[in-house]
Structure formats: C-alpha cells, structure tokens
Amino acid sequence: MPVTQVFTNQLNFVAGYFGRGMLQKVVLPADNSKAFAISGRCGYLDNNGKWVHGPCPTGKGLPFFVWRGVNNFDTTNDGTDSGDSALKHWISGNARGFITCFAGTGGYEFQTTEFVSGTYNNGDALTVGTASGEEGKLKALSGTLYAANTPAVVGFASPFHQTPENFLTSSVANQANAVPVGTNAHGKSVLNFHTWFIPRSA
C-alpha cells in the first residue's frame, strides 16, 4: 500500500491567511462527494449545506476550497476495514467527517496539489473537474468567459513562487515567478492561483 505524507494532498496559503475571522466553513461532504473531499479540491454547497465536488451549477455560488479534508485524520477516522467497508475496527467519536473549507470569494492566493495535468498560463481562468479522475480538481477553463454554458470560474492562475536556491530539480530553477505550475518544497507538483468567482453562464 502506498504511503502518503501530510503534504501529499494539500491546499496551501501563498497569501491571504490572516487567522481568526477568515471566511471559512465547517461542513459535511455530500455522500457522493465524500471520497473527493480531499484537501486542495474545490466544490460548492448544496441545498442541504453539504459540500459537493465540481463547479457551481447555474445560479449557484460560492466555490469552497477544502482546507482540512477527509484525508486528514482529525476530520475522518472511521477505522473501516480496507477490504470490507462493513467491517469496522473502530469508530471515532470526535472525528465525524466535518471538513473545513475556505470560501472562494477572493482575498486568497492558494497553491494546490489537486489539479488536472495540462498547460497553465498566468491569468488562465480555472474551473473544477467532475470527470473520472478529475473530481473536484482544478482545471483550465475551456471556452470563453461569459459565453453561454461556460462553467463557473473559481480562480485565475498566478505565477508559482520558488526560489532557485531551494530547487529540487534542475528545471525548477526556471520556474521562479514564472508559470503557475511548479514543484513545491516537498517535490509535489502544485498549481498557484488567486481565488475569484464568476458564476456559470446561463
């Protein structure tokens, strides 16, 4: 079984973290989105106040980025048998599956490990994937902003920050303040972006 680390799936702050008083929300993921409520992914809140992965549907907002997701043991720790989900070795009384999200209203610059591989340029509009393997992951918007049926935008790609002095590979040296995707200090590929919300076009 592959070993994960605390930085394997992560939403990180680049700017905008100011502690108490930040726009955050503690919610439960919807049943069909529980597996995708992973740190760094994006979704929205449904009528029941539950987090659903993907871009906001028509007439709905806001996007919510997962900060403490189901991959964090203080959030989800059900001790279910990996080969038999009905068999429970333990059940936590304190970790009840509530994830912590940040509202994507602007004001943050984030770095996420959860994005769809591809080419990203600074200023590219970002939306959220729903296809298999892309659930809740950020992806470049295809199509034209404000055109009919254009998916909701949750942010815009921004330059990745990495100084050459702590590079991990020779190519990283060329990434300083350059393109939105780079390799962070943990060796993980991350996408840099500012949050901004443009609702889905009708």
Added chain:
Amino acid sequence: MAIKTTLRNEAFLNEVQSGSPQLVKQAQERMTSMVRLMVREGAVDRQVLVPEYITYSDLDRQVDTDVMVKIVDVEPNSPAAFSVGFGSASPMFWIAARRVRATFNRIKTNEALYDVELLGTWEMDIQEVIANNMIRDILAREDGGFFNAVNDFVGAADAINSVTQSVTYATIYGGYTRETLQEAAAVMLKSAYRLQPVTVVINTVTARRLMSLGREELGDDSAGRIFREGFSQWKFDNLNWVVTSKRHIVADDEMYFFADPRAVGKFYILNDTTTHLTVDGHDLRFYSSQTYSQVVVNVAGLAKVRFA
C-alpha cells in the same frame, strides 16, 4: 454575604482592562476553573467511558499525518481449545491483534466578542453565564459525537451484526414491563463475546415512563418511593442508570447499554476544556476549546434498544 454581581463584573472588567498580563490571566483562569467543574458534572459520555488525561509524551507519531495520534492495542482473538487424542500435536497460529488509531481533534465554541466597557452594565453574573453557555456547546458536541459513533457501530435496528453474531440494536415490543425490561438488558448478553451491561443511558422522558411502573411490575414498595422521591430511587439489576436531558442525542424510549468502560473503547483528553481570552483595546474576545480523542472499539460492549 453575597457579592453583588455588578461588583463582580466590575472586578472582572478591571482585570481584563488592566493591560496587566497577570490580571488578564487571572480573569482567564477564573473562567477556566468554572468551565472545568461543569465538564466533570455534566458530560453523559464520561459516565460511560472514563477519560484518561494524557500528555504529548504519551502520543505516537505517525508517518502519514501530523495530527496527534495514540495507538491502542486491542485484545487478540485466538482459536478455541479442543479435544485431541493422546500423542496429537496442536495446530499452530501466528499471533495477531487489532490496533486502533485514536486521533485527536478539537472542539471549539464560537468566539464571543464584546466591548469591555459594556461588561459593567449587567446585573447578572455575566462570567457565569458565559462559562455555562460555552460548556453546553462543548458537552453537546462531545456527547453527540460519542453517541453518533455508537449508533454507527450498532447499525440498523434488528439486523444481525457480523461481529457479534447477534442483534446489537433491538426493537422491544410491548411497552415497559418486567419481561420487556429483562429482554432489553439481555440484548448484549446474546453476543458471542458474553459481555455484561454495566451502564444504561436513557433520557428524562424515558425515565418518567419507567417511573410510572406500578407495584405489580416492580414487586415491592419501591414503586411508591420512585413515585414520591424520583428516579434516584430506581434500581434494576445493579445497573448504573444515567439520565440525560439531551433528547436530541438519546431519543425517547431508547436505551443504550454499555459494558465495562475497558470493553467499550478509549477516551483521551490532551487539553481539557479551557477558555482562551484576549483583550485588544476595547475588544474582549474569548472562546472555549478542548482537544481530545474518543474511539469506540468494541461493538460487543454496546447494545441499543428501542421500546415500541
């Protein structure tokens, strides 16, 4: 002689306004001590699982998380003994047992914000009110989480649990009678693990319904004593009966039976309920928090009953 509450509030106001770290800490500690007292008296789950107070040195570090974790060993299962002929060798088994990952998280109340100058305008003992409100929030979350875990484990009503090979959540028909009460207490005994119920948790409405049982059901004068003096006179099979007013957690006509705490799970407290208070100019901010871990491990030590 009672001290007028406005004077106590004024003393509190002076402490938090003083700017002196010592006096602010003193105000903080006065709130903290009241909060802790209420926790010991009020939490239902703490009468089922005995909390153990641990320190950071008791924690077990993990590779895949920076969250605080304590690993708990669980009694191993082993094959049963059997009869063999003389000269026969024993089959062998490799020792294995479960380990449980008890992870910690934090309960926090909402953060209260107030203008320190307005504190002195209250006649009520505002420190007491604040502490009581915050402790209710924390206790409700702690109890709710525990009973959610228990409900997860006992599963659907009248279904056979694959571990205990018995029903762990039973519906009992026929109302409250001698027979149905005994049947309720027997639910846990039917498990393959043979544990005995020690504690029962019911709500105040269920307690009232039990108190209406008459002499013909209870069999002696205790019916009269219970009617006159209340549920404290209720005795049944040496079980420890815990009555909660939290009907949103323990519903009417439900009974939760728990075995000895050692056969149910673990409850660790890393940082007990504490009030965090800061004063910045005229802004007074405070909230309470608690860092703990609670794991329900053994479904055989649980039984839930609903009287239909």
